[in-house]
Amino acid sequence: MSGEILLETREVSKRFGNFVALKSASIAVTAGKVIGFVGSNGAGKSTLIKVITGAHAPSSGSVHVRGKEVHKADPALMRALGVACIYQHSSLVATLSVIENVFLGREMRGRLGLVSHKAQRVQLQEIMDDFGIHVDPDVLVSTLTPVKQKEVEILKALVANADVILMDEPTAWLSLSEVSNLHTTIRKLTAANKGVVYISHVLDEVFQICDDITILRDGTMAWTGPEADIDRPKLVNLMVGEALGEASRAAVTSERRPRGTGTVKLATDKLSKQGVFHDVTFEVNAGEILCFAGLIGSRRSEVVKCLFGDDKPTSGTIISKGGVKTFGSPAEAIANGICLVPEDRHTEGLCLSHTTFENTVIPSLVEVTNRGVLMRKDMDAMCTRQITSLNILPPDPAKVVGQMSGGNQQKVLLGKWIEKDPEVLILDEPTVGVDVGAKAEIYAIIRKLRDEGAAVIVVSSDLEEVMTIADRILVFSNGEITTEFDAGEVTNDLLIHAIGGGESA
């Protein structure tokens, strides 16, 4: 029944030792509505989610499902009560088919306890018809696009009879058109009276899809109410506080410097990799931020991999420091002053079970050793310098980076390259999964590097980000540069058109 409260937390608090992660949070998930949770990292979103999914027992307060209090909740019980969570990182088994994934752990049994594929197929088809979600049941999950994989996870939740579906950063790896596909699917869920919890750092999406919004800050509920009652500046202020909110707005209006000082730091001529990208010709100057805009899959990451010696182009040239270069490995690119902050900080950027200290010094090991012996003092100085200047939290060199928030991990990753004093710094999707406050800080860091004379290339699929920091924009489509803009003269619409225009080609 529409309007029915499916799930409720009443005055829920959670303490870890002396640390209060969540303070008397009361939220209600209503049938047929999407509620958005927003807040910086560490604001208590994850704790709230974990209480709702039964992973954490609340220190005080209670959780109610359809008006009945749930005692001794655990993940299995909450699932049985119809609460499902779809996490940022896929929980599907890539090597199994769609139908196998959907019924994993809840296979329908026939006689002799064998899996009844027929019954499963019938049920899946019914659900797909009911909700208008269509995926081929027999293809392998690994062959599906990211948005289709999300749909499989939704189907999995529906097969489990979930009424409340939590989605944690569901669009982190999706392109613009895929986001709108996902939103269409979410609308189908609410039309069928499911309750959806939508957790995202991307505020545009929150405003698009959510009916209600709950803002969390420092473990408390800063605001909660209908989406119509709040606007963007107010929401940002409530999320991150006045000062940072101000900074994030100032970032949008700051001065643009296309072509920087005019000194070319890195250039390519008809750089191509057969079957991947072709005839990529551009130059980036000292003192400018050059954005590679485009849809996910437009091969921008593949281009920067070649610039960094992580992959080899099949033809064309890279010109660095006045000469034609071929980089056989990242080490050679780094020796030429080129550094890359890779797209996925977990798999390519950081040693997650190592500390801030260790991660910071790895690219600079030659500088901080004397005949192979580490010089503690130099390393300490290096690490302290980055922690201070980048405001890395917690400011503890011995903190294991895997336990830090996305924004701070990204700062550690930036810091390790800043120590190399890069002439060309390439950042691939530098703020995916980073909260608004840390985003503004990262933009400030990138600008500062530019002002100090670095040539900066930012690969970004986030339109807001491109509009915020670019001095000059190259639009990529299917492995080619289709358009170039000076950032001062481009509007949102113009850019969307340029990016989308390539899609049909």
Add this chain to the structure above:
Amino acid sequence: MIMLKLQRNLADLALPIAMALLCIIFTIAEPAFLSFGNLSGILRQVALTGIMAIFMTYVIMTGGIDLSVGPVMALAGLAAYAVYYGTGLPVGFAILFGLSVGMVVGTINGFAIAAFGLPPIIVTLGMLSIVRGFALLMGGPDLHQVRDEPFYTFLGNGRILELPVSVWIFFGLAALMFSVEKRTSFGLMISSIGDNMRAVFLSGRSVTKTVCMVYVLSGMGAAVAGMLLSSQVHTASATYGEFGVELDVIAAVVLGGTSLMGGKGSVIRTVFGVLLLGVINNGLNILNVPVDQQLMVKGVIIVAALAVSEWAQRVKSGR
């Protein structure tokens, strides 16, 4: 608060505490356990496994494994024997040759793994068979006497300040490799590679060289152990370091708390793992537990100890 702190430190202290408890139990059951003779006997027994385990720790910290240490022991002993008796060169050359045989095997392992990206378990499993075959080819089925070289015999049987030479070598190498682990860029590279090899490569470091090096060291460690063994028993034979040696070595490393997934671990932890295994073996012998039961008890203790340390790790990281 104190309780919390204690829990947090438990992960690091679990092994020493377990060992202390076992020692107390064994001492109560049989006071002779605590005699100097018995304790130094334990050290002597674990020294060879310990030497190999030190270097195996490095291998495992990179996320790899070395199954070929057993036959390398045999081959190194035979190689030293062959040089000493075959060429008449001084014993120093014989030992150097033995070491280099181990390092050659390690280099081949390391090169196949690091340069071609082959899985360590397969490469070293193949090498286990190849080296054993080669040792049999060289040494045949016979035991070769090595008795008349005083220095060589001293290495395996001599004592300095009451402790066997092999124990000094074990402790010396442990101290050396522990400080390499903590104080050199090589040490930092080893654990970082085990954590995220791709990130280290993208940071501009040469991953290949480091990975190759840990297998060279492991081969060398096995050669040291192999020559000490042939010295202790006054013979060299192609059948030494029989099947199972590598498993003892790996068990000691893992018992110490070095993660088989790579990235986490330490030589100092391995030393404790080695000692704990030694204490268990010795205590069970002293208590006259029959061999069949000993094996089972040993297995249970290894798994239980790992369960405890895993649990302590979870408490520590607050999951």
